Amino acid sequence: MSTTDKNTSATATDTVAERPPVFSVDGLWKVFGPKAARVPADPDLTALSPAELRSRTGCTAAVADVSFDVRKGEVFVVMGLSGSGKSTLVRCLTRLIEPTAGSIAIDGEDVRAMDKSRLRELRRHRAAMVFQHFGLLPHRTVLDNVAYGLEVQGMGRAERRERAAAVVAKVGLEGLEHRRPGQLSGGQRQRVGLARALAVDPEVLLFDEPFSALDPLIRRDMQEEVVRLHREEGRTMVFITHDLQEALKLGDRIALMRDGRVVQLGTPEEIVGSPADDYVREFVRDVPREQVLTVRTAMRPATSADEAGTGPAIRPEATVSEAIEAVARAASAARVMHEGRCLGVVDAADLLSVVAGTADAPAAADGAASAAAAAGSRAAGAAPVPQKAAPATRRKPTTPAEPTTEEPA
Numbered sequence: 001m002s003t004t005d006k007n008t009s010a011t012a013t014d015t016v017a018e019r020p021p022v023f024s025v026d027g028l029w030k031v032f033g034p035k036a037a038r039v040p041a042d043p044d045l046t047a048l049s050p051a052e053l054r055s056r057t058g059c060t061a062a063v064a065d066v067s068f069d070v071r072k073g074e075v076f077v078v079m080g081l082s083g084s085g086k087s088t089l090v091r092c093l094t095r096l097i098e099p100t101a102g103s104i105a106i107d108g109e110d111v112r113a114m115d116k117s118r119l120r121e122l123r124r125h126r127a128a129m130v131f132q133h134f135g136l137l138p139h140r141t142v143l144d145n146v147a148y149g150l151e152v153q154g155m156g157r158a159e160r161r162e163r164a165a166a167v168v169a170k171v172g173l174e175g176l177e178h179r180r181p182g183q184l185s186g187g188q189r190q191r192v193g194l195a196r197a198l199a200v201d202p203e204v205l206l207f208d209e210p211f212s213a214l215d216p217l218i219r220r221d222m223q224e225e226v227v228r229l230h231r232e233e234g235r236t237m238v239f240i241t242h243d244l245q246e247a248l249k250l251g252d253r254i255a256l257m258r259d260g261r262v263v264q265l266g267t268p269e270e271i272v273g274s275p276a277d278d279y280v281r282e283f284v285r286d287v288p289r290e291q292v293l294t295v296r297t298a299m300r301p302a303t304s305a306d307e308a309g310t311g312p313a314i315r316p317e318a319t320v321s322e323a324i325e326a327v328a329r330a331a332s333a334a335r336v337m338h339e340g341r342c343l344g345v346v347d348a349a350d351l352l353s354v355v356a357g358t359a360d361a362p363a364a365a366d367g368a369a370s371a372a373a374a375a376g377s378r379a380a381g382a383a384p385v386p387q388k389a390a391p392a393t394r395r396k397p398t399t400p401a402e403p404t405t406e407e408p409a
């Protein structure tokens, strides 16, 4: 199912929550330093702050008791400031870094029990990494760089070049196949890195801050490329970033890390609308709420049959910003419609209260999930996407709020 389909119906949204996990992470720790293994096992040590732990033991808990699932077809973003543990966490998924404690499964298979050859197969075929510093081979052409992973897999020359050419076209590099990396711009090189990962057709793409070295315009281009690829292919992606805007734009769900722990795990709407604590609140303070929160946050029951039967129709996934436009155009309240049914209405005052931050938080259930996630519990990591949380509002077409008779555009 494409992301567009995913966003157009609440039923489809529910299906995402019900999809099987690709990665399942439970109680994961990575501790650097002497006798690291004693740290996760000792409650006295796990209770210490990072600074206390360092001074008492000389150890750093880069990942501390983290649990979550990455579901099939979602873009799972790991966000946090520098040093919060993002790279360590994502490298643990394929054991590029050996975890200290906890469990990791891919499609139910225990990653920590894999032997060398199984691990190689995991990294080559199942979970391909796109690195920040492209890692391209300078003396090879674009085509041969992209074909490299297939070569390593043992695919014949003609077949791998054919496959590579198709992927090169997919990422918009047609015509540049015979250049070498030194003859490309930074953005083009990043596309080669992306194409190389895609060429092996992995189940999951892992992105380690791939765009942070790019200038803002090229960066936006690449973000749109990721959204497009995801929409077209529905491939599962884990994306590391320290950039909140990028996280909100790309993520179906975001795990926000601080000092090795996940302080909140939720949809962009949950993170912006119901921050789990003061740290998260501060983090999202400057986000334009109306561009992230959906009308579900603002809607209320219709007060009369008249109100339920007239006014422009908007989708439940429409952003508050889109609804403001519809309400302003029609000079009346708008109806939130799903499959011909009016779920509720929003008027100017309802919408303004969201912008002002005086509306209720998206949902109690979301808050509970967030709080549990903050506590690092398994239940939170595995919590289904609440119905209210429309993932990926960012990917909607921008004309959702045209007045219509029954069904929103």
Ligand SMILES: Nc1ncnc2c1ncn2[C@@H]1O[C@H](COP(=O)(O)OP(=O)(O)OP(=O)(O)O)[C@@H](O)[C@H]1O
Pocket (backbone or CB within 6 Å): 032, 033, 060, 061, 062, 080, 081, 082, 083, 084, 085, 086, 087, 088, 089, 242
């Ligand atoms: N090999 C190592 N030995 C000791 N400490 C390490 C090692 N690698 C990472 N750390 C520490 O673990 C913590 C998490 O680092 P990590 O690189 O995972 O953070 P990050 O969020 O990815 O940061 P950035 O955004 O700067 O890449 C940091 O305190 C870091 O200093």
